[in-house]
Amino acid sequence: MARRLLGPLAGVVAFLAFVEFTSGFIQGYYTPMLTDIARHLGIGDADVNWFEGSQLMLSALVVPAFAKLGDMVGHRRMLLWATAITAVATLALPFAHSFGFFLAAWTLQGFYVAWLPLEIALIWSRTLGRENRAAITAKAAGLLVAALETGAISGALLGGALVDRLPLLPVLLVPGLLVAACFAVVFFGVAESPTRLGGRLDLVGLTLVSFALIAFTGGLSLLRLHGVGDPLAWGVVLLGVLLVVPFALWELRHRDPLIDVRLFRSPALAPVFLTASLFGVSVLGAQAPLSTFMRTDPEVYGYGIGAGGFVASLAIGIYLLGMVTGALLFPLAARGITPRLALAGAAGCIGAGYLMFLPFHHSFAQVVTNMVIVGLGSGALVAALPTAAAAAAPENRTGVATGLTNSTKTVGGAIASAVFGIALMQGTTGAASGGTAGSFEGYVTVWLVCGGASLLAAAMLLFVVPAHAFEDRPASARPSPVG
Structure with missing residues (x-):
C-alpha cells in the first residue's frame, strides 16, 4: 500500500526513515543512563537537567534557521550539515570527561531536531506536479514518525540493557556510530530537492533572538552557581526577557522574517x-x-x-x-x-x-x-x-x-x-x-x-x-x- 501511494519516493522515504529511527534512538537511548553519566562526570543528578535545557535552547534556533536555509540552498545539503554536526558531537560524548566538554557536545548534538522538518520539506518538493501531493507527503510523514517512535523505544531498551553490563565509554559510542551511518545514507541514497526558493537569511533576527536566549539561559546558569538570592543572575535573566522586544520589533518590519511574530x-x-x-x-x-x-x-x-x-x-x-x-x-x-x-x-x-x-x-x-x-x-x-x-x-x-x-x-x-x-x-x-x-x-x-x-x-x-x-x-x- 505504502509503495503504491509513494511510488518513486518509496526508496527515498525508506532512507529517511532510517534517519528518523536514529533520531528516536538518540532521544530514548541516553535517558535510562543519565544517573550513570552524572556519576561519570562527578556531578549531581540536578545538573543533568542542564544537558536537556541547553540542547533545547539550541534547538529553538536551529529549526527556523535550517528550515530557511533548506529553502534557499537545498534541503538535502542542510540535512547533511545537520547530520555531520550531530555525528561529530555524538562521537565526542564518550571522550568528554568534564562537565563543560560534555555539556558542549550534548548541546551541539541537538542539531538532529532539524532532520524531520528538512525531510518533510524535501519530500514535499519532490512531489511537485503530482495530483495527490498532500496525501503522499502525509503518508510519508506518518512513516517517518512511526520510525522515530520505534527508534525511541528501541534506544531506551538497548541503552538500559547495555549500561548495566558494559563500561560507559563503549555504551556512549553506539549512537555516534549510528549517526555516522545516517550521514552515509543521506549522502549516497537521497537526491537534492528539485527546486530552491532562494532568498536571504534574516541574520539580524537570528542574532537578536540568539542574544536573548543566551542571556536568559546564562542568567539561569548563574542562579545555579550562585543561588537564587544572587541579584546579578536575576538581572541577566531579565535582560534576556527584555531582548525579546527588539527582536519582535525587527521581525515585524522585516519582509522575510526568521520567525513570523504576527502569528502570535x-x-x-x-x-x-x-x-x-x-x-x-x-x-x-x-x-x-x-x-x-x-x-x-x-x-x-x-x-x-x-x-x-x-x-x-x-x-x-x-x-x-x-x-x-x-x-x-x-x-x-x-x-x-x-x-x-x-x-x-x-x-x-x-x-x-x-x-x-x-x-x-x-x-x-x-x-x-x-x-x-x-x-x-x-x-x-x-x-x-x-x-x-x-x-x-x-x-x-x-x-x-x-x-x-x-x-x-x-x-x-x-x-x-x-x-x-x-x-x-x-x-x-x-x-x-x-x-x-x-x-x-x-x-x-x-x-x-x-x-x-x-x-x-x-x-x-x-x-x-x-x-x-x-x-x-x-x-x-x-x-x-x-x-
Whole structure:
C-alpha cells in the first residue's frame, strides 16, 4: 500500500526513515543512563537537567534557521550539515570527561531536531506536479514518525540493557556510530530537492533572538552557581526577557522574517502556542527528573525507586508505548467530542498523571502507572498540536504556524529544564545536603509545576479557545488576517 501511494519516493522515504529511527534512538537511548553519566562526570543528578535545557535552547534556533536555509540552498545539503554536526558531537560524548566538554557536545548534538522538518520539506518538493501531493507527503510523514517512535523505544531498551553490563565509554559510542551511518545514507541514497526558493537569511533576527536566549539561559546558569538570592543572575535573566522586544520589533518590519511574530497576535493561534509551551514543560523538561528519580536509591536517600538501567528503560519504553496509544486514540476522541475538548482532555490527563506522583511514588508499579497516564495525554498532544495550529492558521501560513508550535514547545521545555535543575539543588535531601541525588523537595516541585502547567493548558483550551476551534473549515472559508 505504502509503495503504491509513494511510488518513486518509496526508496527515498525508506532512507529517511532510517534517519528518523536514529533520531528516536538518540532521544530514548541516553535517558535510562543519565544517573550513570552524572556519576561519570562527578556531578549531581540536578545538573543533568542542564544537558536537556541547553540542547533545547539550541534547538529553538536551529529549526527556523535550517528550515530557511533548506529553502534557499537545498534541503538535502542542510540535512547533511545537520547530520555531520550531530555525528561529530555524538562521537565526542564518550571522550568528554568534564562537565563543560560534555555539556558542549550534548548541546551541539541537538542539531538532529532539524532532520524531520528538512525531510518533510524535501519530500514535499519532490512531489511537485503530482495530483495527490498532500496525501503522499502525509503518508510519508506518518512513516517517518512511526520510525522515530520505534527508534525511541528501541534506544531506551538497548541503552538500559547495555549500561548495566558494559563500561560507559563503549555504551556512549553506539549512537555516534549510528549517526555516522545516517550521514552515509543521506549522502549516497537521497537526491537534492528539485527546486530552491532562494532568498536571504534574516541574520539580524537570528542574532537578536540568539542574544536573548543566551542571556536568559546564562542568567539561569548563574542562579545555579550562585543561588537564587544572587541579584546579578536575576538581572541577566531579565535582560534576556527584555531582548525579546527588539527582536519582535525587527521581525515585524522585516519582509522575510526568521520567525513570523504576527502569528502570535492571532486570537486562534495564541492559545495553541501557549498550550505548546506549557506542554513542553512536561514532555521535554521533565524527562531527566523522571529518569534520575527512578534511579535514586531509597535506602540511601529515603525516596526513589532504586531501579537499574534496564528496569528504568522498561518504564521509559512503557511510557513511549502510552504516547503511541494516545496519538492513535486522539483522532477517535476528536471525532466524538470535538478537537478542542479532546485537546483539553489530553492536557488534563497529563496534569492528573503528574499530580498522582505526589501520593504515589513509592514503587515501580506506581511510577509506571503515573507515566502511562502522562504518556497517553502527551502522545495525543504531540500528534494534535501541529494539526490544531494548521487548522487555526491562515491558509497561506500553515507551515509557519506548525513550525512555531514546535519552537514554543521547545522553549517551554528548555526553560523548565533549567528551572528544574535549580529546584533539584534546593531542599534538605539529596544534592542539597551533600549527596549526588536531587532533593526530594525538588522532585515535588517538578511534579507540581508539570501538573499545574498541564491543568492550566486544559483550562485555557476549555474557557479561552472558541467552541468550534480546530474543526474543519468550510471549503469556501477565506483565511482570516493576522495582526
